[in-house]
Amino acid sequence: MRGTRVVQMDVEQLEQEARSALEQAKSLEQLEELRVRYLGRSSELKLALREVRDRETGMRLNALRQSLEVALGEKRSALEHGELQRKLLTENVDVTLPGEHFVEGHLHLITQIRREVEDIFLGLGYMIVDGREVETTHYNFDGLNMPLWHPTRLPSHSLFLNDDVLLRTETSPSQIRVMEAQAPPVYMISPGRVYRRDTTDATHSPVFHQVEGLAVDRGISLADLKGTLLHLMRALFGEKRELRFRTHFFPFTEPSIEPDVSCHMCDGAGCPVCKQSGWIEMGGAGIVDPNVLEFVGYDPEEVSGFAFGLGLERIALLRHRVPDIRLLWENDLRFSRQF
Numbered sequence: 113m114r115g116t117r118v119v120q121m122d123v124e125q126l127e128q129e130a131r132s133a134l135e136q137a138k139s140l141e142q143l144e145e146l147r148v149r150y151l152g153r154s155s156e157l158k159l160a161l162r163e164v165r166d167r168e169t170g171m172r173l174n175a176l177r178q179s180l181e182v183a184l185g186e187k188r189s190a191l192e193h194g195e196l197q198r199k200l201l202t203e204n205v206d207v208t209l210p211g212e213h214f215v216e217g218h219l220h221l222i223t224q225i226r227r228e229v230e231d232i233f234l235g236l237g238y239m240i241v242d243g244r245e246v247e248t249t250h251y252n253f254d255g256l257n258m259p260l261w262h263p264t265r266l267p268s269h270s271l272f273l274n275d276d277v278l279l280r281t282e283t284s285p286s287q288i289r290v291m292e293a294q295a296p297p298v299y300m301i302s303p304g305r306v307y308r309r310d311t312t313d314a315t316h317s318p319v320f321h322q323v324e325g326l327a328v329d330r331g332i333s334l335a336d337l338k339g340t341l342l343h344l345m346r347a348l349f350g351e352k353r354e355l356r357f358r359t360h361f362f363p364f365t366e367p368s369i370e371p372d373v374s375c376h377m378c379d380g381a382g383c384p385v386c387k388q389s390g391w392i393e394m395g396g397a398g399i400v401d402p403n404v405l406e407f408v409g410y411d412p413e414e415v416s417g418f419a420f421g422l423g424l425e426r427i428a429l430l431r432h433r434v435p436d437i438r439l440l441w442e443n444d445l446r447f448s449r450q451f
């Protein structure tokens with residue numbers, strides 16, 4: 113009984129003292145000190161709680177602890193609010209001062225050209241397709257009508273992951289995947305990275321980018337191919353460009369052609385860029401071979417199509433007179449910043 117009375121007196125005194133101290137706290141630091149003093153592990157209250165033996169005293173002490181915690185929380189919010197108000201009033205930002213200068217980056221030249229080509233074809237109503245960089249021989253060769261003896265099927269020409277899987281050697285497998293997935297008409301382009309075991313030189317790299325184009329519909333002819341490529345070349349190299357076709361061979365097109373564009377540097381008069389010929393080679397193209405249409409289940413009697421594949425690096429080198437393809441991938445900012 114005696115013990116209980118002593119604790120009761122202490123409790124009242126302690127409560128008064130703690131409350132008035134909390135009331136007067138001026139800063140969050142002071143408040144933290146008071147928390148440690150009145151509610152910390154070695155505080156009088158915590159020690160008393162540890163010692164307590166009877167239920168009634170325990171309840172009183174716990175009620176005090178709770179009410180002090182509430183008072184402490186309220187005071188903390190009030191001080192924090194006051195602190196915020198003070199900061200808002202004193203720490204003004206002068207918005208007229210010059211800001212920090214950030215160096216702005218920009219897209220790589222090849223990305224810029226890819227997006228430009230995409231925009232041109234979106235304007236013609238084509239869809240853009242993401243192909244796969246890792247392909248099966250089924251799509252990279254069989255679907256493209258490549259005979260078993262074709263040299264690109266050899267590990268000396270292409271990068272194989274196993275007998276049936278390789279890094280695609282061109283963007284043309286995208287055509288097959290799209291045609292398999294949908295009925296005609298098809299109007300698509302598919303830009304992306306391709307891989308070949310080519311020796312690096314000024315115009316060749318083992319990793320480079322192509323853009324594939326495919327249109328399949330009723331009555332598509334070489335004239336449509338020529339009009340479409342001319343539109344692309346004029347958009348990329350200027351309105352004065354002309355196009356000519358040279359015959360060529362690709363297993364997946366018949367007839368196959370290589371399109372040349374009139375030189376944008378000399379307007380066809382002859383200069384070092386076009387090797388004095390007035391014309392520049394741009395890639396491969398042709399009318400889709402009926403075997404390819406049959407492979408994907410299209411009827412070559414009903415529909416026909418054209419396809420083309422162009423090198424994006426080639427467009428970049430020509431347009432900006434970049435003398436060596438390796439400059440594109442050396443990441444020398446003095447070079448990249450020019451575009």
Ligand code: FA5
Pocket residue numbers: 281282283284308310315316317318319320321322324362365393394395396397398419420421422423424425426
């Ligand atoms: C092809 O890849 C055919 N698939 C193009 C095609 C598509 C024909 C659809 C018919 C129908 P070719 O191997 O010629 O074709 O490559 C096309 C372009 O890719 C070349 O004109 C060149 O610009 C670029 N190219 C080829 N090899 C390299 C290389 N190692 N480095 C950089 N660019 C290259």
